[in-house]
Amino acid sequence: xxxxxxxxxxxxxxxxxxxxxxxxxxxxxxxxxxxxxxxxxxxxxxxxxxxxxxxxxxxxxxxxxxxxxxxxxxxxxxxxxxxxxxxxxxxxxxxxxxxxxxxxxxxxxxxxxxxxxxxxxxxxxxxxxxxxxxxxxxxxxxxxxxxxxxxxxxxxxxxxxxxxxxxxxxxxxxxxxxxxxxxxxxxxxxxxxxxxxxxxxxxxxxxxxxxxxxxxxxxxxxxxxxxxxxxxxxxxxxxxxxxxxxxxxxxxxxxxxxxxxxxxxxxxxxxxxxxxxxxxxxxxxxxxxxxxxxxxxxxxxxxxxxxxxxxxxxxxxxxxxxxxxxxxxxxxxxxxxxxxxxxxxxxxxxxxxxxxxxxxxxxxxxxxxxxxxxxxxxxxxxxxxxxxxxxxxxxxxxxxxxxxxxxxxxxxxxxxxxxxxxxxxxxxxxxxxxxxxxxxxxxxxxxxxxxxxxxxxxxxxxxxxx
Numbered sequence: 001x002x003x004x005x006x007x008x009x010x011x012x013x014x015x016x017x018x019x020x021x022x023x024x025x026x027x028x029x030x031x032x033x034x035x036x037x038x039x040x041x042x043x044x045x046x047x048x049x050x051x052x053x054x055x056x057x058x059x060x061x062x063x064x065x066x067x068x069x070x071x072x073x074x075x076x077x078x079x080x081x082x083x084x085x086x087x088x089x090x091x092x093x094x095x096x097x098x099x100x101x102x103x104x105x106x107x108x109x110x111x112x113x114x115x116x117x118x119x120x121x122x123x124x125x126x127x128x129x130x131x132x133x134x135x136x137x138x139x140x141x142x143x144x145x146x147x148x149x150x151x152x153x154x155x156x157x158x159x160x161x162x163x164x165x166x167x168x169x170x171x172x173x174x175x176x177x178x179x180x181x182x183x184x185x186x187x188x189x190x191x192x193x194x195x196x197x198x199x200x201x202x203x204x205x206x207x208x209x210x211x212x213x214x215x216x217x218x219x220x221x222x223x224x225x226x227x228x229x230x231x232x233x234x235x236x237x238x239x240x241x242x243x244x245x246x247x248x249x250x251x252x253x254x255x256x257x258x259x260x261x262x263x264x265x266x267x268x269x270x271x272x273x274x275x276x277x278x279x280x281x282x283x284x285x286x287x288x289x290x291x292x293x294x295x296x297x298x299x300x301x302x303x304x305x306x307x308x309x310x311x312x313x314x315x316x317x318x319x320x321x322x323x324x325x326x327x328x329x330x331x332x333x334x335x336x337x338x339x340x341x342x343x344x345x346x347x348x349x350x351x352x353x354x355x356x357x358x359x360x361x362x363x364x365x366x367x368x369x370x371x372x373x374x375x376x377x378x379x380x381x382x383x384x385x386x387x388x389x390x391x392x393x394x395x396x397x398x399x400x401x402x403x404x405x406x407x408x409x410x411x412x413x414x415x416x417x418x419x420x421x422x423x424x425x426x427x428x429x430x431x432x433x434x435x436x437x438x439x440x441x442x443x444x445x446x447x448x449x450x451x452x453x454x455x456x457x458x459x460x461x462x463x464x465x466x
Contacts, residue, residue: 058287065159066285071166076252078154083248086147087227088241093142101134123328124321132320136369139224147223148189149297156291160185165285174263175270177206177279180213184262187217192424194219195431205276208437211428213265215420215445216258221368225415226251228372232395233408258416261448319370323363323377337378351450352410352457354402361414366422371415406460410453417449 064070105126112122154160163185168178179201187194194214201207218226227247235246270276326337337359344362345355356378364371376394379401398407419442420428429438460466 090142097138128321128324174267176266180210195427216262229408351453
């Protein structure tokens with residue numbers, strides 16, 4: 001047999017015959033794997049480790065965390081733990097903040113009465129702007145103040161890159177880029193920020209895929225709605241820690257469904273409007289390291305708190321004012337808001353909801369955080385963002401308006417899948433410079449939300465499960 005030097009190139013016909021047994025992805029993986037093995041051999045000859053136990057520990061952990069068998073179950077367990085800590089730890093701070101805002105509102109009312117302020121001014125500034133802002137901060141801030149520090153600790157420990165490594169397999173099969181898993185993870189905090197983070201994806205086609213599908217993971221504006229409805233209806237038959245656990249598992253299910261929709265839409269778009277072959281994603285896994293707990297917690301809490309407060313003032317507060325105006329301006333004997341609700345109701349019933357819920361989503365376009373307060377205001381016909389003293393009272397309001405578990409499920413699914421908020425749409429336009437893609441980023445999730453809720457509602461009714 002003829003011998004050949006290791007540095008002598010193979011004949012072209014041999015390379016072609018060798019490549020015929022592989023698809024494009026296999027060839028790419030084989031090339032990258034060969035490069036990695038060659039680099040490892042070079043490093044073994046020139047690089048020495050002072051503490052080889054650390055290297056061995058990282059390799060042992062990676063065999064578990066990035067395992068095709070154990071990698072995904074561990075991801076789901078950690079996600080469930082994060083949700084459990086978030087839900088269990090947010091109840092008391094939320095109640096304290098709500099009481100604090102109520103206390104301040106009492107003094108605001110005294111002040112407006114002292115200067116003989118007209119009712120309309122008091123309604124706009126206090127019942128609209130102040131209550132809307134107070135609701136957003138008290139309901140949304142405590143869960144996020146827990147969720148983001150815990151998420152940051154996982155990142156500092158070095159686990160999130162392993163999540164990206166695991167998700168890369170799925171995104172590559174969907175025709176997308178592995179880095180989309182990182183932008184998707186950022187979407188758990190804020191979809192608007194995640195849109196800007198898609199800049200890390202070099203391919204314009206794959207970046208557009210990430211932009212169009214990032215909305216399918218719940219952001220900080222949707223978490224309060226999902227947590228509230230899951231705890232009131234999906235975990236209604238449980239109490240204490242079991243109720244919190246069932247709520248957390250429900251949220252994990254919602255996140256998984258959002259990821260499935262993300263991958264499905266990415267696959268469809270990669271075969272149609274954004275046809276192409278995914279580029280390779282080479283990720284260097286950093287070593288595991290002990291996170292600086294206090295520094296991470298304080299920094300994540302302060303940064304996210306400031307962002308949440310700014311969003312509440314800039315976006316949610318004007319939405320509260322608009323809601324008050326619509327509920328207090330009448331055409332005949334009926335307010336504009338009720339006219340709007342009556343117009344939407346027949347269509348909303350097909351989706352398992354009612355006109356009030358659909359109107360709340362539309363009016364809440366500037367900020368998802370304001371959807372539930374708008375809904376309560378419409379239900380109670382008070383013309384203001386009414387404060388509710390307990391979860392039991394809140395659930396009774398929903399039941400009085402004909403809610404069932406299907407209503408709650410439909411609203412949760414619509415909240416998960418529907419159009420991006422106003423801030424996210426603005427960022428999409430800034431990043432794409434295209435009205436067409438901005439419109440599609442609105443139309444695609446809206447169409448999917450309508451289709452999913454319609455199918456679920458009609459199936460449940462046809463099977464007589466109500």
